[in-house]
Amino acid sequence: MSKYVLIPLVFFCNFCFGQSREALWKRYQQGDLKYVLEQASQSADSGAAEMQLLIGRALTDSGEFDRAIPYLKNVVSARPSIDYQRAWGEAYLGVCMFATGDQKLSRILLMKCIDENITPSCSKFAAKRMALFGFTPQYRDFDTRTSGNFVFYFEPRAINKTDQETYIGRRQQAYDAISAFFGRKLKGKINYFSWASGSSLKEGTGSNSGFATPEYGIVHAAINQTPGHEIAHLFVRSRRKSPLVNEGLAVYLDQDHGDLFSQAKQLLSNGSQTTVNIHEMWNMRDSYESKTFYKVAGAFVEELIKKAGKERFLKLVENQTLENAEKIYGSDFAKMVTDFETRINSI
């Protein structure tokens, strides 16, 4: 073939693949993981390191850690010199190793990525996971306890040895109850970091309150938090989350509440917020006082479950948009909302 034919052909192929790769990365950034995985694995250049990286990252983000590992290993071994693809491959492989229980290798890979310092975004990604996974020096003196479905990490002075047993037992009970509610168990053990106080949690993680990362099965919580709230969050992997539904569910399942409706009503009568608008609360947490928001959300979720059943509610958990609520509950939804608002807003 003459070089005059070959040059346009090569250019054309690069153009096609380039366009396709670029478009797929864009869809990946938008969170269309299923689409990316379908398209990337069928692509003519699916064996190229960049495509292997894309597939490995999309599988990792989908929680398919075992399936992601071979793709990410291919990327790391295919790039003999350090470049951004290898750095991202190492970082994501580090995540997969943590999720599949090899903490030692996870730490090595994330450290490597930080030391190589190829791109600021990759180094930042790795540093954030190092802190989240408990690999940074601040965790050196944490007391580790493995029990049942958990690995606990206690900040020094968070709790005495005698109370540890009760604390662990209550979280195991909470896990069992929440697991029965969802009708399934979580894969692997939960890594549960218990901080001595809200201020040490903030200092150590940068977060104002406890949090859960369902994709990695991790909880960071202050020692005085309820047993079930963050564990409940671990069971929800939906990408379309509403603060009202998601936090309401965690409050409902916190295994430490009394009459949510009365508590919510009490807070409303004492606070600066006196009325509840469910449509407004659906997607906006910030416009309400935090304590009030959580109790009202818990009471509303309890009402949905009591009046329309758990099965329908679990469908809403999967896709927490208002449109989906209207689809699932039909005309009952408007009635349930009006009835709840009338009762809670009455003096």
Ligand SMILES: [Zn+2]
């Ligand atoms: Zn929460």
